[in-house]
Amino acid sequence: MFANGKENATVSSRDAMGNVQTKYATLFEPPNELAFQAGTILGPTTVAYETYGSLNECRDNAVFICHALTGDAHAAGYHGNEEDEKPGWWDGFIGPGKGIDTDRYFVICANVLGGCQGTTGPGSINPATGERFCLEFPFLTVSDIVSAHSELVRHLGIEQLLAVVGGSLGGMQVLDWAVRFPDQVRGAVVLASAPKLAAQGIAFNAVGRRAIYADAGFANGKYYDGEGPRYGLSLARMIAHITYLSEDSIELKFGRRLQDSDRFAFDMQKETEFQIESYLHYQGKRFVQRFDANSYLYLTRAMDYFDLAEGHDSLADALRNVKARFLVASYDTDWLFPTGQSKELVSALLQVGKHVSFTELPCPFGHDSFLIDLEPLTRMVAPFLEQTQLAGRTPATE
Amino acid sequence: MSSTRYQLPDPTVQLADDLIMRHIDNNSRVIDLGCGDGRLMQRLSDERGCHVVGVDVEQHNVTAVIGRGLSVVAADLNQGLADIPSDTFDFAVLSQTLQQVQRPKQLLTEMLRVANRGLVVVPNFGHWRVRYEVLRRGRTPITQTLPYEWHESPNLHFMSMHDFRDLMQSIGLRIVKERPIINGRAVDRPWAANLRADSAFYLLERTSVTPS
Numbered sequence: 001m002f003a004n005g006k007e008n009a010t011v012s013s014r015d016a017m018g019n020v021q022t023k024y025a026t027l028f029e030p031p032n033e034l035a036f037q038a039g040t041i042l043g044p045t046t047v048a049y050e051t052y053g054s055l056n057e058c059r060d061n062a063v064f065i066c067h068a069l070t071g072d073a074h075a076a077g078y079h080g081n082e083e084d085e086k087p088g089w090w091d092g093f094i095g096p097g098k099g100i101d102t103d104r105y106f107v108i109c110a111n112v113l114g115g116c117q118g119t120t121g122p123g124s125i126n127p128a129t130g131e132r133f134c135l136e137f138p139f140l141t142v143s144d145i146v147s148a149h150s151e152l153v154r155h156l157g158i159e160q161l162l163a164v165v166g167g168s169l170g171g172m173q174v175l176d177w178a179v180r181f182p183d184q185v186r187g188a189v190v191l192a193s194a195p196k197l198a199a200q201g202i203a204f205n206a207v208g209r210r211a212i213y214a215d216a217g218f219a220n221g222k223y224y225d226g227e228g229p230r231y232g233l234s235l236a237r238m239i240a241h242i243t244y245l246s247e248d249s250i251e252l253k254f255g256r257r258l259q260d261s262d263r264f265a266f267d268m269q270k271e272t273e274f275q276i277e278s279y280l281h282y283q284g285k286r287f288v289q290r291f292d293a294n295s296y297l298y299l300t301r302a303m304d305y306f307d308l309a310e311g312h313d314s315l316a317d318a319l320r321n322v323k324a325r326f327l328v329a330s331y332d333t334d335w336l337f338p339t340g341q342s343k344e345l346v347s348a349l350l351q352v353g354k355h356v357s358f359t360e361l362p363c364p365f366g367h368d369s370f371l372i373d374l375e376p377l378t379r380m381v382a383p384f385l386e387q388t389q390l391a392g393r394t395p396a397t398e
Numbered sequence: 399m400s401s402t403r404y405q406l407p408d409p410t411v412q413l414a415d416d417l418i419m420r421h422i423d424n425n426s427r428v429i430d431l432g433c434g435d436g437r438l439m440q441r442l443s444d445e446r447g448c449h450v451v452g453v454d455v456e457q458h459n460v461t462a463v464i465g466r467g468l469s470v471v472a473a474d475l476n477q478g479l480a481d482i483p484s485d486t487f488d489f490a491v492l493s494q495t496l497q498q499v500q501r502p503k504q505l506l507t508e509m510l511r512v513a514n515r516g517l518v519v520v521p522n523f524g525h526w527r528v529r530y531e532v533l534r535r536g537r538t539p540i541t542q543t544l545p546y547e548w549h550e551s552p553n554l555h556f557m558s559m560h561d562f563r564d565l566m567q568s569i570g571l572r573i574v575k576e577r578p579i580i581n582g583r584a585v586d587r588p589w590a591a592n593l594r595a596d597s598a599f600y601l602l603e604r605t606s607v608t609p610s
Contacts, residue, residue, distance in 0.1 A: 380464055
């Protein structure tokens with residue numbers, strides 16, 4: 001239940017929403033290539049995305065969902081290809097009558113640039129060489145990811161989004177979006193996130209990347225013909241996964257319980273004695289099946305580099321021109337993106353007189369809470385979206 | 399022990415709200431400390447065109463204010479206002495809340511750090527009925543403005559108008575305006591205010607010279 005919340009989605013949207021499908025857009029056709037922050041240009045690129053609900057006549061009901069580090073475009077509903085298929089990663093939050101109500105809103109979610117779930121990334125074929133990019137893929141930042149999302153929105157014929165919503169790395173995208181494309185965003189929902197990645201976050205990312213580099217299967221990123229850095233990537237995931245949990249949740253779920261027996265085996269050959277070990281191994285193994293190590297390297301680096309205040313005098317200064325109203329929420333047990341970092345953002349927004357609401361939600365599930373504890377989130381996000389839409393329809397007096 | 403419990407009557411709330419509304423300039427920036435469900439915020443926004451931010455500790459209140467389309471920050475006033483930048487607001491409102499926080503002195507100072515002016519409404523413990531109740535019954539008084547049994551009262555501090563003036567002087571805040579509320583009316587310069595007012599309204603300002 002901790003990994004990405006998929007398992008926790010109890011309300012089925014299989015019937016209510018019908019099957020959903022991933023679509024693909026080709027953007028940045030030359031000569032309108034995407035200019036990366038680091039200076040490289042790239043185009044055309046493919047962006048994988050899904051949409052739920054429908055765009056209304058005045059086109060003021062589009063909500064964009066930014067996924068976190070290892071998410072994908074499949075945020076809600078079912079693809080309908082498998083019998084025991086799991087719904088999208090935020091299915092408990094997005095759907096008819098849910099927190100982001102697809103009966104009212106047109107919801108878009110796209111796989112990030114540099115990812116490996118359908119959008120162009122290091123595992124894609126470089127049209128210039130006919131080979132996979134591998135580490136030749138341009139250096140990637142959160143801004144580059146947002147540039148691609150922003151272009152997708154224009155491609156879909158939407159001038160302005162009612163809101164951009166995201167948690168963790170997704171929240172960073174929301175912030176970058178509101179700052180760099182102020183006219184495109186009316187509402188910004190930033191969950192379990194921060195205006196910059198703190199040293200602790202960079203530290204954990206560094207260890208994860210080191211695990212991948214140190215794997216003999218990594219082969220300097222050109223591993224697509226072989227098995228790839230399976231152990232390294234799995235280890236990276238195990239480490240990262242611990243940072244998504246909390247002391248309480250890990251204690252509650254596993255404690256010191258042993259995996260196969262009531263007694264210690266006193267056997268150094270035995271790899272998994274405790275339940276928590278077995279759980280982490282399982283998470284690592286499962287992750288390798290669905291994720292590309294090169295994407296992991298690029299995306300964690302993008303996260304490391306993220307600092308909204310970069311290039312400005314201060315964080316408040318960076319936020320001076322945003323037009324969106326903000327909803328910021330943190331979780332009391334999240335030690336990867338602790339509440340203090342959200343408060344720093346809120347302070348800066350208040351300083352420049354922006355509309356912001358903030359709360360710290362109590363939830364035992366650590367950083368992953370935003371994927372699991374959807375009820376309190378629903379109670380805040382639903383009225384926030386409703387009011388943001390209303391404010392856009394009546395001439396603003398605030 | 400008396401089992402009588404009065405509820406804070408709505409007219410009192412209404413009166414306090416009206417008084418506050420009257421002292422806030424149009425289109426100003428206002429922070430409402432202990433904003434509750436955002437009742438006053440809504441009026442300030444609708445009737446005065448103010449940019450209002452609420453602060454409240456209760457999650458249901460935070461949700462209620464968001465539901466009004468207004469801005470609210472969840473925070474415990476007992477922890478001070480560390481997350482609110484200095485000089486961000488023209489007015490800070492603290493209505494019927496000061497007596498309920500753990501460190502009133504600190505909060506008042508904080509209030510006038512984040513805002514240029516403070517609007518405070520507090521119950522007056524110097525009211526004759528309060529004194530009479532203590533003297534006659536020898537028990538913690540229960541009155542209309544202090545309607546709680548001592549053990550379930552949210553009020554942690556009891557001050558009279560005299561006490562409040564002393565405090566303002568000691569922390570270097572100037573009382574620009576004082577309006578005792580007597581029998582549901584705000585009165586300008588009444589006789590024996592500290593005996594007759596069941597609560598009082600204050601407009602506060604920083605003094606330029608901070609006392610040592």
